[in-house]
Amino acid sequence: MGSVGVGHRDAGRRIVDLFAGAGGWDEGLRELGYSALGIDSDRWACATARAAGHERIEADVAALDPKAFAPIWGLIASPPCQAYSNAGKGLGKLDKPHVFACAHELAAGHDSRAEHLAACRDSRSLLTVEPLRWALALRPRWIAFEQVPPVLELWSLFAGLLAAHGYEASAGVLSAERFGVPQTRKRAFLIASLDGPVALPEPTHRSYNPRRPDQVREDEADLFPWVSMADGLGWGRDGVTWTNNQTGNGRRPRGLARPMSCPARTIDTASGSWTVEPGSAKEGEADA
Ligand SMILES: C[S@@+](CC[C@H](N)C(=O)[O-])C[C@H]1O[C@@H](n2cnc3c(N)ncnc32)[C@H](O)[C@@H]1O
Incomplete structure (x- = not known):
């Protein structure tokens, strides 16, 4: 592949977003x-992004030569995380x-991916090593990677490897x-x-404690209160969300309130979606 035009009007401020x-x-x-210029292998994710103007x-991403995208200013990446996930029988963890x-x-200059x-x-x-491969090949001025909390272990390793290549890095x-x-x-x-x-x-903002939603920690007293779904959406405060990961039998969704x-709550594999219903229930209450 030759050089690729990357999506910002200012050529000095080009950003690439991997797994976008x-x-x-x-x-x-x-x-x-x-x-940013986003790269993703999923046709529908690309179509959705383009419809939103991205x-x-x-x-x-693993099949591309990063050098074809040089020079870039910033690199963003949220790779899939099979090596850290229970999905797919957890084989990725091995x-x-x-x-x-x-x-x-890779950090020592040897591409051993194959x-x-x-x-x-x-x-x-191995897709989780792609952000590092692209960073080392392109040397962007700044980098921002994101994934589920167990990936912190890998980000901490990357921080150390990038430090040896002249970067100041922080992970958390x-x-x-x-x-x-x-x-x-x-x-x-x-x-x-x-x-x-x-x-x-x-x-x-303050942290949300599901056991004591109304409690304000002393060290957080000066921060803004957390924002509720009702306030974020501009909807009424009456109503409750139920996780419905246990549905599938056509009956009313069951789960936690x-x-x-x-x-x-975060939508994840343990709670694939949730519904909003009128009425009230306490945080964490199980549907009868
Ligand atoms: C965690 S999601 C990324 C979310 C996205 N960064 C955002 O901000 O909304 C991971 C993405 O990686 C894409 N993906 C998986 N394998 C890929 C590959 N080999 N090359 C490019 N994209 C891939 C998936 O289609 C999915 O959209």
Whole structure:
């Protein structure tokens, strides 16, 4: 592949978003006045992103030569995380040693992906090393990677490897409700820069304690209160959400309650969706 035009009007501010999906990161970038060229292998995720005005290349990130995208200013990535997930019988977890060994070898200048891929139980496991491969090949001025909390282990390894390549890096878990998002969603982040020390942002809002939603921690008294679903959506505070991961028999959804007056639960494999119903129930109450 030759050189690829990357999606920001200012050529010095080009950003690539790996595994870009429907554009969660890109919506945030847009609020800051930036845009990225997103790469994703899923046709429908690309179509959704394009419909929202985000640029997409439909391709396998692992099959591309990053150098074709040079130069770039920023690199974003949220890779799939089979090596850290219970999904698919958890086979990806057995591949973790290959992911870590491959990361070390990439940082030492040896692309050993093919050898490790041949030994992996789940062919998707090695995708988590792609953000590091692209970072080392392109040397963007800044980097932002995100995944589920267990991936912090890998981000911490990447932080050390990137430090040996001139980056200042920081990794940690942030909780969405502590930044004013009406949802309790924890994610592991790695940020890195070639231009000086970096630090993950300090929370602006209080943490949500499901056991004591009304309690204010002494060390959080000066922060804003967390934002409820009702306030985030502009809906009434009466009403309750029920996780409905136990449905499938055509009956009323069953699961755990969370009132609209609280931040939303994360949609994940344990709670694939939830419904909103009138009435009230306490946080965590099980449907009868
Ligand atoms: C965790 S989601 C990314 C979410 C996205 N970054 C956002 O901000 O909304 C992972 C994405 O990786 C994509 N994906 C999986 N394997 C891929 C591959 N080999 N190459 C490119 N994209 C891939 C999936 O289609 C999915 O959209």
